[in-house]
Each structure stands twice: as C-alpha cells, then as structure tokens.
Amino acid sequence: MIVKLLSGDQPRSVLLTLLLLVTLVCLAGAPFLFDGVRALDTAARICIFIVLAASYDLLLGYGGIVSFAHTMFFGLGAYGVALASSHMGRGFDALLVGSVSGTVAAIILALLIGLFSLRVRAIFFAMITLAVASALAVLVSQFSGLTGGEDGLTYKIPRALTSANRMGEFMGTQISGKILNYYLVFTAALILFLLLLRIVNSPFGRVLQAIRENDFRAEAIGYRVIWYRTMATCLSAAVAALAGSLFAIWLRYVGPDTTLSFEIMLDILLMVVIGGMGTMYGAVIGATLFILAQTYLQNLMGSASEATSALPLVPDLLNPDRWLMWLGVLFILSVYFFPTGIVGRLRERRAS
C-alpha cells in the first residue's frame, strides 16, 4: 500500500526515511504540536514550497532543463486566485475558478515558451525564461489597475477558512477555520507531491531521465525529445501554478515580492540543489530545511551581527539582509562539492 502510494520509489536510506517521517508527522500535526500563529504559518509555507520545489525538480533534476520562469507560473496561480476572489467575491467557486484559470494560463505559457526555445537548444531555455519572467513581473507592476502593482492585492477568502470560523476545541487547541485552511493546504500539497512522484516514476519520467543523460541517444531510439521536454515544462508549470493558488489561499494576499520576484526563484533553486536534484525527496528535505532556516536563522544572524558590531565589516556581512549572500555561497559550494545533495549523500552512505 505505502509502496504503491510512493509509486515504488522508496527513500532507500534509513536516515532519510526517518527524516521524511518526522517531516510528515510534524506537518500533519502542526496545529496541535506547535503553538502560535507563526509556527502554523511556517508549516503551511513548508507544505507549499515542498510542492513548488518538487515541481521544479521535475524540470531541473529529471529533465535537466534550467528554467528561471518557475516563479512566473507560481505567480500566475496566485494571481488567478487573487483576481477571481476580488472580482467574484468571497466563495469557494472563486477559489476554484481562480486556480483553474491560473493553471491553464501557466500551461499555455509554458507550452509556448517550450515550443519556442526547446526546439533549438536547451540552453536558450534558461535565457528566454529569464527574459519572459522578468517581462511578466514588470507587466504586473505596471498594470496596477488590475494587479495592484507593487502593493499587490488583498482579498477575502470564504469565511469557513478564516479564523473567524470557530468550531469548538480539540486536544486543547481551539479549532478554527484557519486550521481547516491549513489542512486544505496540507492535503493538497500531499496529493500533488504523490502525483509528482507518480509522474517521475512512470515511463514518461524514465524517458525524461534518458533525455537528461543523453538527448541525442534518446532521439535516436525514437523518442521525440522536444515533446517530452515541453510536456515536462507544462506539467511542472501546472503544479507550480497550483502551489501558487494554495499560497494565495493561505496568505490572503499576493504581491510581486512574494510570488514573482527573482529571490523566490533563487530560493527554489537552492532548495532543489541542496536537497538533491533528481530525487523528489530532495525537494522535501531542501524546502523544509530552507524555510526553517529562513524563519529562524535570520534572527540568529541579527544577534550575531550585533555581537560583532565592534569589528569592521563583519557586522555588515552578518546583517540579516545579507542572508542571500550566504545562500549564494552555500549554493556554489553545494553545486561543486555535493551535486547530489543531501538525499544523494544519504543514499551513498547506505550503498558503501
């Protein structure tokens, strides 16, 4: 049963299995295990970013394609929900219409970009996605009448999903709509993740890996490389858009900074690379560690910066705003020294 749910792709390492189980249990019981709004918010973010990173891994790790437009698809899903909710009024129908239209838009855009750039050379894809994504980000901030510009959009979601909806007490925790909302995010994320796991372990996923290893040979065997690459792009775009919709439902706010910025793109890249490219579990580990570090480590950097304030330059380097720099260093080092990521390392240990 469990093997089937995981599509026959088991973690293949005791430590990894334990880590994944801990993550799963913590996320599943987050409202009851941890106190406070911040912990719940962190847990929801982890769920969403696991899906986002996993969908990116489908492209980067399994397809060997670098895209810089993943936040664009994420943003399309998020803005879909935001626009639908602010124009149709609060309601589940608005959420549904928004997610579906955002996802469809993401698929169409991904199809167009894929057909255009993957036809020639995979390296074009990285450059073209960067260009298109930044153009879209500029468009979103310019058409402020529709998208709220830099300020973004705030909107209402169905009352059943907000903390105003109180449903009694359970295990000493006040059950509110917020918790219901969390479980909506959690369940959707779990289903999407298992779906991705299914995809990469299907014949389609195998062909994709073959293309990653040697596209020329795959073409010679008779697989239409462009078709597979474009399909992978569309699939990952669709899942990213759905993750965006979840994010919009959870936050009740969308803005360019939270959904479209290049920083988010880098975050995703980092999650996938650190967790381990080409293993869906890598996305889980990467996203969880990253969000935890982002939420709690930045405070630590702040205090370290204050503690060293007497020294020259050091406090500037340790300033929490320079968090991204250390990520960059970490990123370069991890590409050099452990390209297989945490999951790859754990699996190697078992093999030797």
Next chain:
Amino acid sequence: MTLAPDHKPTFANLSLTDRLGKAMPVILVPILIVLGFVAIGAPSSWLTLTVSGLAMGMMIFIMASGLTLVFGLMDVINFGHGAFISVGAFVGVSVLIALGDWTGAASLLLNMAAILLAVVAAMAVTGALGWGFERVIVKPVYGAHLKQILVTVGGLIVIEQLIYVIWGPDEIFINRPEMLKGAVTFAGAAMEKYRLLAVGIGLVLFIAMRMVLRRTKIGLIVRAGVENGPMVEALGYRLRIVFVGVFIAGSALAGLGGVMWGLYQEVITAGMGEEMMVLVFIVAIIGGLGSVEGAFIGALLVGLLQNYVAFLEPKLALVSNIALMTTILMWRPQGMLPVVKAK
C-alpha cells in the same frame, strides 16, 4: 605532362532573394528606423527617439559583446555577467563622485579626464573580477551547461550582495559632468549630448572590435576558436589562455557598459546588472550566440524598438523586446547571424 584543361567555371549568380536574405539582418535596422518614422509621424520626436535608441543599443552592445564571445569560444554561458555591469557602474560612479571638482568644472577637458579615469578604474576592477570569477567559479565546470548556469547564478548573487555590503543598500544618484548636461538642438529635435557621446563610443568600440577580430592574429585565433576549437588547439595554440583573455576583456567591457549605463540613467542600484541581463540575453540570442556583429545589430534593434514603443505605448516597452525575440527566432531559430553550430 598535360596541362590542366582549360576550365572556366561560371558560378551561378545568387538570386535577388538569396542576396536579400543574406543581407536581411543588416537591412533590418534601417527598416525599423523607417517604420518608426511612419508610426511616430513627428520628425523631431522621431529624431530624438532614434538617437536615444541608438545610444541605448550601443550600450547594450558593449555589455553583450563579451557574453556572446565567451559563449562562442568556450561554450560557457555566464549568468554572472550582470554582476560585472553593476560592479563597473559602482566603481565608476564612486570615482566620478570622488572627482567632484573635475566633473563640476565647466571644462570639457577636465570632464573628459574624470570620465576616462572612472572608465579605466571600472574596467580594471571588473577585468580583475572577471579573471577571479573565471578561475574560481567557471573553471571547474567546463562542459557542463547545467552546472555552469547554476554556479554562475550563485556568483551573481554573491557579487550583488557584496555590492550591498560595500556601498550600502541605497541607490546612488549621480550627476553627469557639467559639459555633458543638456542637449543640442538639431532640426528642431533635442538630442542629449551624453547620448551622442554614447553613440560615438559604441561605434568606435564596435569598429575597433571588428578590426581586432578581422585584422589581427589574435582575432584570427579567436574566430577560428569559435568556429572549431579542437582544431585550433591541434595547431598548437593554447586556446585556454585566449579564452581567459576574452573572458577578462568581456568582463571589462561589461564594466564599461555599466558606467555608461549608470551615467545614462543618472542613478545606479545593485540590481541594475540583473535587469540589464535580460536585455543582454535577448540581444545575444537574436544576434546568434557567438556573433559580435549579430549582437551589434540585435542591440540596435532592441534599443530602437524599446524607445519607439516606449513613446507610443509606454507600458509595452519591455514586452516589445520579447515580441522582437519571438519574431526573430521564428524567422531564424539560431539567431540572425549564427556562428556556433548547435552543440
């Protein structure tokens, strides 16, 4: 011994359409200028826009030329190129601010000397940075595109953040030197002096680069290396050294482009390189990766189109470039003047 048979082959003349097709990329620029004239209508604003479009194109070309050559020569795509643009701008502007007396004086000589010093400083710093970048970041990942992209993006982040550490998080405003402020009026059209200067510098650089590439031995080796690297190495040239040289030169040019762009915008931010990267990539792609001439034409097209569209429909300026790229890729999937065979 028999003589070679009297043989005078006659070559078929290329048909007009063939010749037009070959020359088409070059013709595109005047076509765009004429179309711009038709769409805008007013000659004076058209002239102003054309000059600023050409100026912008020249600056983008300066930034893009290094990137495209580096790719052509070593099959290395450097996503960190934008960082050199920012660093160049910050170094150059710092020098200009330090030389405030010279830039403030109403003497063309002093102004030019200040700019020259700023440019030299910026190019030296970015050149050195490029050398370090090549050694530390790029060298270990030759031949692996995926890793190259990832690692150079990492380099971009780190350098950009270091700019924040050194120069602080705020944008820096800069005044142009005294003699470059204002505009000259010609046929009713106001043309900023600085833009004319930028066009001049860009043209000189392009011609110089073409001369180096076409007329000198080092240019010959570079071009041959782009065409067929292993063969050049087999002939005994150490392409690796040539490549490092081109990488340094390309980084220095990005720095120069950064200073010029900073003075053009009169404000610099650490993120400016990242923004320019988008245009640089578009230019490199539509020109054909590896082709300096292609990048030149592409840059002019992008600059002109962006200015015309910004005048006609401001919100669509950046999108127009994407549309341009799409159109050109539909027409020529490898870019206008492809040099590197698909790898």
